[in-house]
Structure formats: structure tokens, C-alpha cells
Amino acid sequence: MNTAVIDVSRLPPAVEDHTSPIWWGNLLLLFIETTMFALLVGSYFYLRMNFTNWPPVRSDVSLYQTDPDLGFATANLLVLIASCVPMFIVDRACLRLDLRSVRFGMAAMVLIGLVTIALRFFEFSGLKFRWDDNAYSAIVWTILGMHLLHLITGTAENLLMTLWVWFKGLDIRHARDVRVGAVYWYWIALVWIPLYALVYLGPRWL
Amino acid sequence: MNVSHAPIASLSAPNEQAERALAALWTRPPGLLGWLCSTNHKDIGRRYVVTAFIFFGMAGLLAAAMRIQLAFPENHFLGPDLYNQFFTVHGTTMMFLFAVPIMEGFALYFVPLMVGTRNAAFPRLNAFGYYAYLGGGLLLWGGFLVNAGADAGWFAYTPLSGPDFSPGHRVDIWADMITLTEISALSGAVVVLATVFKQRAPGMSLNRIPLFVWAQVVTSFMIIFAMPAVMVVTAFLAMDRLAHVNTHFFNPAEGGDALLYQHLFWFFGHPEVYIIFIPATGMVSMIVETFSGRRLFGYPVMVLSLIATAFIGFGLWVHHMFATPIPLLGRSFFSAASMMIAIPSGIQIFCWIVTLWTGRPRLRVPLLFVCGFILLFVLGGLTGVMLASVPLDLQMHDTYFVVAHFHYVLIGGAVFPLFGAFYYWFPKWTGRMLNDSLGKWNFWTLFLGFNLTFFPMHILGLHGMTRRIYTYVAETGWGDLNLLATVGAGIIALSVLLFIVNAVTALRDGIFAVANPWLAPSLEWSTNSPPPAYNFYNLPSVSDAEPLWHSPEQKPVVVGLSTEKREVLNTTIMDAVPEHRYELATDSIWPLALGIVVTLTMTFVVFTPWAVPWGMFFSLLVLYAWFWRGNEPKFIVEAAKPKPQVAAQPTLVAPA
Numbered sequence: 001m002n003t004a005v006i007d008v009s010r011l012p013p014a015v016e017d018h019t020s021p022i023w024w025g026n027l028l029l030l031f032i033e034t035t036m037f038a039l040l041v042g043s044y045f046y047l048r049m050n051f052t053n054w055p056p057v058r059s060d061v062s063l064y065q066t067d068p069d070l071g072f073a074t075a076n077l078l079v080l081i082a083s084c085v086p087m088f089i090v091d092r093a094c095l096r097l098d099l100r101s102v103r104f105g106m107a108a109m110v111l112i113g114l115v116t117i118a119l120r121f122f123e124f125s126g127l128k129f130r131w132d133d134n135a136y137s138a139i140v141w142t143i144l145g146m147h148l149l150h151l152i153t154g155t156a157e158n159l160l161m162t163l164w165v166w167f168k169g170l171d172i173r174h175a176r177d178v179r180v181g182a183v184y185w186y187w188i189a190l191v192w193i194p195l196y197a198l199v200y201l202g203p204r205w206l
Numbered sequence: 207m208n209v210s211h212a213p214i215a216s217l218s219a220p221n222e223q224a225e226r227a228l229a230a231l232w233t234r235p236p237g238l239l240g241w242l243c244s245t246n247h248k249d250i251g252r253r254y255v256v257t258a259f260i261f262f263g264m265a266g267l268l269a270a271a272m273r274i275q276l277a278f279p280e281n282h283f284l285g286p287d288l289y290n291q292f293f294t295v296h297g298t299t300m301m302f303l304f305a306v307p308i309m310e311g312f313a314l315y316f317v318p319l320m321v322g323t324r325n326a327a328f329p330r331l332n333a334f335g336y337y338a339y340l341g342g343g344l345l346l347w348g349g350f351l352v353n354a355g356a357d358a359g360w361f362a363y364t365p366l367s368g369p370d371f372s373p374g375h376r377v378d379i380w381a382d383m384i385t386l387t388e389i390s391a392l393s394g395a396v397v398v399l400a401t402v403f404k405q406r407a408p409g410m411s412l413n414r415i416p417l418f419v420w421a422q423v424v425t426s427f428m429i430i431f432a433m434p435a436v437m438v439v440t441a442f443l444a445m446d447r448l449a450h451v452n453t454h455f456f457n458p459a460e461g462g463d464a465l466l467y468q469h470l471f472w473f474f475g476h477p478e479v480y481i482i483f484i485p486a487t488g489m490v491s492m493i494v495e496t497f498s499g500r501r502l503f504g505y506p507v508m509v510l511s512l513i514a515t516a517f518i519g520f521g522l523w524v525h526h527m528f529a530t531p532i533p534l535l536g537r538s539f540f541s542a543a544s545m546m547i548a549i550p551s552g553i554q555i556f557c558w559i560v561t562l563w564t565g566r567p568r569l570r571v572p573l574l575f576v577c578g579f580i581l582l583f584v585l586g587g588l589t590g591v592m593l594a595s596v597p598l599d600l601q602m603h604d605t606y607f608v609v610a611h612f613h614y615v616l617i618g619g620a621v622f623p624l625f626g627a628f629y630y631w632f633p634k635w636t637g638r639m640l641n642d643s644l645g646k647w648n649f650w651t652l653f654l655g656f657n658l659t660f661f662p663m664h665i666l667g668l669h670g671m672t673r674r675i676y677t678y679v680a681e682t683g684w685g686d687l688n689l690l691a692t693v694g695a696g697i698i699a700l701s702v703l704l705f706i707v708n709a710v711t712a713l714r715d716g717i718f719a720v721a722n723p724w725l726a727p728s729l730e731w732s733t734n735s736p737p738p739a740y741n742f743y744n745l746p747s748v749s750d751a752e753p754l755w756h757s758p759e760q761k762p763v764v765v766g767l768s769t770e771k772r773e774v775l776n777t778t779i780m781d782a783v784p785e786h787r788y789e790l791a792t793d794s795i796w797p798l799a800l801g802i803v804v805t806l807t808m809t810f811v812v813f814t815p816w817a818v819p820w821g822m823f824f825s826l827l828v829l830y831a832w833f834w835r836g837n838e839p840k841f842i843v844e845a846a847k848p849k850p851q852v853a854a855q856p857t858l859v860a861p862a
Contacts, residue, residue: 003216005763005765006408006747006765006784007765008764008767008775010766011785011787012786014787014788015776015785019786021400021788025327025331025396028396028399028400029396032430032433032434033434035431035434035435036437039434039438043438043442046463046466050458050461056461132452132453133454133460134454134460134461134462135457135461135462135463138462142445142453153826
């Protein structure tokens with residue numbers, strides 16, 4: 001063969017950073033999910049135009065104060081924001097292929113995920129309406145529920161990676177997977193900040 | 207320009223032994239199980255195209271039945287209930303099960319070949335996408351066969367589609383099948399984008415990407431931002447309808463809003479039109495370039511037009527709602543935007559015409575279909591500009607004028623290019639040539655039949671014939687034009703039959719295709735027809751936008767990818783400089799398993815909300831298996847280890 005060649009055999013066989021296709025794939029999936037939440041937010045404001053009181057008052061049980069409870073919701077928000085710290089520590093440990101830190105850090109992330117899921121169920125009970133009461137409750141339950149789905153999938157993904165690193169160890173490719181999972185978790189936490197503000201502070205402040 | 211029909215030698219295997227070794231690595235396992243496990247982009251792309259074509263045929267038969275019903279006034283071929291199901295299933299199938307998936311199928315087959323890589327990114331996600339799509343198709347048509355066919359129109363407006371006016375499960379089936387097809391479209395879009403971003407041949411910078419690939423990139427972005435809207439709105443609808451859930455999103459009595467449905471639906475539904483049309487423009491660009499024998503006129507303008515179309519396409523949705531109480535300012539804005547989108551489309555048309563005009567066009571069958579496309583799409587575009595005007599739209603709304611308009615845009619704008627693409631790429635696909643003269647018959651009957659069917663509908667619409675009526679009385683005077691349209695539909699059916707005959711006979715005893723039968727410039731023609739499982743023995747590199755037209759044998763080739771695992775080369779996003787290697791997932795049964803679980807979930811959720819938690823549980827189980835049974839990593843570290851040396855530059859060895 002007399003053609004010039006580009007020999008790629010000395011290029012790294014895997015990378016851990018944003019040049020990896022799976023990092024991009026994850027980002028694109030987050031575009032999809034962010035669009036979904038944006039549409040829910042749009043629907044929230046659209047439905048709000050039909051109400052004079054938002055949330056509506058409940059004359060049936062003389063419940064005039066129907067803003068959703070702040071307690072568990074705020075606790076969950078703080079847990080979610082704080083959870084980015086251990087996730088970030090795991091993220092950095094992956095770069096060093098520090099198996100011990102990744103093992104314990106991921107186990108901690110699973111526990112934190114379970115806590116946020118549990119808190120979310122208490123959040124539902126702090127809403128003053130059932131999902132089938134009116135359009136307000138429909139959209140609020142959906143926003144909380146869709147985010148709950150992400151808490152579950154995010155925690156399930158962290159559990160999977162935890163099992164992997166405990167049973168199989170850590171190599172560059174799986175360290176990359178943990179790091180991509182970390183990006184997902186940061187998104188789960190950060191996207192909740194505006195949604196929390198909308199659902200819990202919106203009725204009080206807007 | 208010295209183009210050859212033969213495969214490019216420097217990209218092919220040096221000897222038979224090397225060929226067999228690499229083929230063994232990339233070929234799927236044998237047998238039915240191996241076929242179900244396949245993650246090869248060519249298998250998956252072909253599945254999409256064949257399945258979508260079958261759905262096209264079935265939805266076409268429904269259309270034929272509707273035309274028979276409307277051929278004469280007060281006809282009794284189909285009753286009103288069946289007619290409702292027929293037009294709904296026809297429209298739903300054509301939009302969700304034919305147009306989008308077939309374009310995606312072409313993308314999944316040809317994008318990896320055109321960018322010069324061995325498989326699409328995320329092969330298992332890709333395989334799963336097809337199964338989800340198939341599940342959606344089976345759900346819709348399964349329902350239809352047991353008299354539970356969707357019957358509220360392909361956009362299922364509330365309140366008609368709500369629990370009060372559509373009892374039973376017809377609309378539930380519709381809403382849940384949408385979710386399945388959109389999962390498929392979204393995964394396909396992610397696969398295409400990651401492939402184009404990261405797996406392009408060295409040197410294929412953004413300004414050297416073939417226009418078909420550009421079109422698919424733009425389309426995939428549109429899918430990512432548009433499809434969530436239809437998933438959200440059908441989820442709202444399904445929740446409003448589902449027993450024990452009974453939300454009130456669209457119920458005005460509880461503060462819900464029927465117009466919210468229309469906004470969300472058309473926020474998806476209008477971009478959907480461009481999701482179908484933009485890939486077709488990509489096909490047209492490739493065909494025009496090849497058959498005019500010169501580089502495409504105005505490449506940068508073409509790319510910018512595609513991107514402009516995508517952006518403007520998201521600002522038009524309200525023009526479907528001019529007949530609803532929306533603010534005057536909204537009407538003016540969306541009316542202007544709807545007229546504005548004619549500009550980028552017009553630019554593309556002019557670029558194609560200039561390319562043909564200044565080249566040496568060979569009027570082969572693919573180009574014939576492209577010429578038909580240009581003519582019909584311009585007509586459809588003109589009626590589109592008419593409908594963008596609010597006062598005119600209020601007159602035409604819900605009449606056959608609109609039916610004529612969107613069939614000109616969708617059949618003229620997408621199906622004609624699609625047939626052209628079939629004739630153009632069939633040899634690459636199958637290794638056989640389609641018959642030329644049968645192809646010409648195919649074209650002329652389609653062109654004639656199409657215009658006979660749909661042109662009279664403009665006039666019928668102006669005369670006041672509304673959409674979705676199952677019959678009409680003789681005194682309306684609509685009978686003659688309707689009969690003419692029905693005759694046209696018969697000719698279309700004949701034309702599609704000719705195509706099927708052509709394809710079947712070509713598969714059996716068509717003449718063998720060489721690697722590059724049309725002397726085309728893009729990379730998919732540099733390898734054998736059909737391509738080997740690994741696509742290219744040595745990956746190509748690129749130094750211009752028409753690689754096969756500029757001494758392809760002299761260009762450097764990529765060597766040094768693994769011959770023991772399925773490895774591809776990753777390059778940088780902007781300039782496609784080699785960056786690192788990347789191991790793709792192997793063939794696996796788990797994508798099929800996940801497809802089955804997701805399909806069953808969406809089937810049971812027609813009846814009970816408990817399908818969701820159970821479905822989620824089983825999906826996670828399957829995903830665990832999917833991941834766990836991945837490629838075994840070669841280097842597992844049991845303890846902390848310093849980061850290995852990276853970023854060795856690729857070595858460029860000069861020819862001897």
C-alpha cells in the first residue's frame with residue numbers, strides 16, 4: 001500500500017471526560033428532559049391563567065390556606081443540593097481511579113438518593129390537594145412526579161455503578177460511566193431549584 | 207475529475223484472510239437469535255425502512271378505502287364509525303409509523319457510512335429504538351384490528367378525545383403508542399447526533415459534512431426539542447382519561463384548558479413537518495449533486511437554510527390555531543413567521559436549480575423523482591403561504607384545501623424524494639440495481655396519480671367540502687371531483703405496486719451493483735455494495751466535501767484500530783482531528799427485552815396506572831442485565847493507580 005496512513009494505535013483506548021461519546025449522549029438526553037420540564041412549567045403558567053386563586057381555595061373543608069407545605073420540600077431541596085458534594089468527590093476520585101473513594105462515595109450516593117425519594121413522598125402529602133382535584137393539582141403532582149422518576153432512575157443508576165465497583169473494580173471505561181452518571185445527578189439536583197421555586201415559592205411570592 | 211465505479215482499494219482489505227478476520231469481529235451471531243441481537247446500524251436502519259414501508263402500504267390501503275367511500279355521494283362502503291377509525295389510523299400511521307421512522311432508518315443506515323465509521327454510536331440503544339417503534343406500531347394496529355382503532359383524528363383534540371366524548375380505550379391506545387414511537391425517535395436522534403459529533407472520519411470538518419448528514423443533524427436536534435411536547439401532551443391526555451388517575455388538565459370545569467392541548471400538540475406537530483421534510487432535502491441535495499456532476503451550489507447557504515428552517519419551524523405552531531381565540535398580536539406574529547419560513551426553503555430550491563443548470567445533469571430515475579419533488583413542493587409551499595394569511599386561513603380551515611396543501615407538502619416534499627432515495631441507494635443497500643424503465647413508469651404513474659388525487663381537493667376545499675366527513679349529498683356538486691380523486695388514488699396504488707414489483711424482481715435477479723454505480727462523491731460509495739459488516743477495512747480520511755471526486759486513492763487512511771474488539775475512532779467535534787479510540791457495545795438480546803417490557807408497559811397502561819411502577823421495575827432489571835452483560839473490561843484495576851499517559855498524537859507516516 002503506497003498511501004499515507006494515520007496510525008491511531010497510540011491514541012488512548014478510552015477517555016473519562018467530555019470528549020467521550022457517552023458524555024454527549026447523556027447531555028442530549030438531558031436536553032430532552034429539560035425540554036420536558038420547560039413544557040411542564042409552561043403548562044403550569046398556562047393553567048394558572050384560569051384561576052383567580054392559585055392554588056385554589058378549598059371551600060369544601062374551609063381550608064383557605066392551600067399553599068403547599070414547605071418543611072419536607074425545603075429539606076429535600078437542601079439534601080439534593082448538598083448531595084452534589086459527595087457526587088463531586090466521587091467524580092474527582094474517578095479521575096484518579098481511586099477505587100476506595102469511589103466505592104464508599106457511590107454507596108453514600110445511593111443512600112442519599114433513597115432519602116430524597118422518601119422525602120418526596122412526604123412532599124406529596126404536604127400538597128393540599130389530591131392529583132384529581134383540579135388542574136392545579138394535576139400539574140403540581142405531575143411536576144413532582146416527573147422529578148421523582150428522575151430521582152428513582154438516578155438512584156438506580158448509582159446503585160448499578162455501586163454494585164459494579166464493589167464486585168468488579170474500576171477501569172477507565174467504568175470510571176467514565178460513573179462520571180457521566182454524576183453529570184446526570186448534578187442535573188437532577190440543579191433542575192429542582194427552579195422547579196422547587198415554582199411549586200413552593202411561586203404561590204407565596206408571585 | 208477521475209471517478210471510478212470500483213471500491214477504493216486503500217479502504218479495502220489487503221487480502222482475504224484479513225477481510226475474514228475483521229468480518230468475523232463485526233458480523234452478528236448467526237441464526238434468528240443473532241438477528242434479534244444485532245446492533246449493526248445497517249441491520250437496524252434496514253429494519254426501520256422495511257417496517258416503515260409496510261406501514262406506508264397499510265396506511266395507503268386505508269386511504270384507498272376512504273377514497274372509495276368518497277367516490278360517490280351517499281356511498282355506503284364505510285360507515286361513519288369505521289371512517290373515523292380509518293382516517294385517524296391513516297394519519298397516525300403516516301406521521302408516526304411511516305414518515306419519521308423511515309427518515310430515521312435512512313439516517314441510521316447511511317450516516318455512519320457517510321461519515322466514515324464502522325457502526326453508529328450506542329449500538330444497543332439503537333437496537334432498542336427499533337423495538338420500541340415496532341411495539342408502538344403493533345399497539346396501534348392491534349387495537350385497530352379488534353375495533354379499538356383510534357378515531358379522534360391524528361391530533362386527537364380535546365375535548366373530543368377526552369373521557370367524556372371518547373369513552374372506551376381507542377384514544378388511550380393512540381396516546382400510549384405515541385409514547386413508544388417517540389422513545390424510538392428520540393433514541394435514534396441521540397444516536398445520530400453522537401455519531402456525527404464524535405465518529406467522523408479524520409478531516410471531515412463541519413464544512414465537509416455531506417448535506418444529507420447535515421440534514422439529519424438538524425432533524426435530530428428538532429426531534430430532541432419537539433418530541434418531548436407530544437410525550438407530555440399525550441401523557442396529560444392519558445392521565446385525564448385513565449380510571450383512578452382522572453386528572454383535569456383539559457377539563458374546563460376544574461380549571462383545565464382544552465387549548466393547552468392544542469398548544470402543546472402543535473409545539474411538536476409543526477416541527478414534525480420539518481422533521482419529515484428536512485431529511486428529504488438532504489436526500490435531494492445528494493441526488494442533485496451526484497447527477498449534475500458538480501459540487502452543490504451554495505453549500506454554506508444550504509446548511510444555514512437548514513438551520514434557519516429548524517429555528518423558524520419552532521415559531522409557527524399557532525398557525526394551526528388561527529380559528530381559536532388567540533390574541534391578535536399572536537396571529538400577526540405567527541402569520542409573519544409562517545411566511546418567513548418560505549425563505550430558507552426557497553433558497554434551497556434555487557441552489558438545487560442552479561446546481562442542475564450549471565452542471566451536466568443525467569436524467570436518471572432518482573433525479574426524475576427530485577424534479578417531481580421540486581415542482582410539487584413549490585405548489586405545496588405556495589398554498590402554505592396562502593394558509594399563513596389569517597383571513598384566508600379562517601375560510602380554508604378544516605376544508606379539503608388544507609388536505610390538498612399538506613399532501614402536496616408531505617408527499618411532494620417527502621415521499622417523492624424518498625422514492626428517489628430508494629432508487630439512488632437501493633444498489634448500495636442490496637448490491638442490485640432497480641430496473642430503470644420500470645422506475646420511469648413508477649415515477650410517471652405516481653406523478654399523474656398524485657396530481658389527479660390531490661389537485662381537485664384544492665377546488666373541493668374552496669367549494670366548502672370539509673375534512674373528515676364520511677359522505678356528502680349529491681346536491682353539493684362535489685361528486686365529479688371526488689370521483690376524479692378516487693381514480694387518481696387508484697393510479698397511486700398501481701404506482702406503489704410497480705415499485706414493489708421492481709424491488710422484488712431486482713432482489714431476485716436484478717443486475718449486480720458496483721461500488722459506485724452513479725459516480726457519486728460521498729463516502730458510502732467507496733465501499734462494496736452491499737457494504738461489509740465493518741463498512742471500511744481502513745477508515746477513510748477526508749480533505750474536501752466530495753471525497754470520491756478528488757483522488758480518493760491518494761488520501762491517507764486510518765490504521766491501528768483494534769482487531770479484537772469493536773473499536774471506532776473518535777474525532778473532535780469541529781475539525782474531526784483524531785482524539786481517542788472507543789469501544790462499542792457488542793450484540794445483545796437485552797435491547798429486545800427492554801423493547802418488550804416497554805411495549806407491555808404502554809399496553810397495560812391503557813387499562814391501569816399500576817403498569818407504570820411495574821414497568822419501571824422490570825425496565826430497571828433489564829437495564830441492569832443490559833449493562834452487566836456488557837463488554838468485559840480488559841484492564842480492571844483492583845487498587846488506586848495513577849492516571850495513564852494520554853494524548854499521544856497520531857503519527858502521520860508519509861507514503862514511501
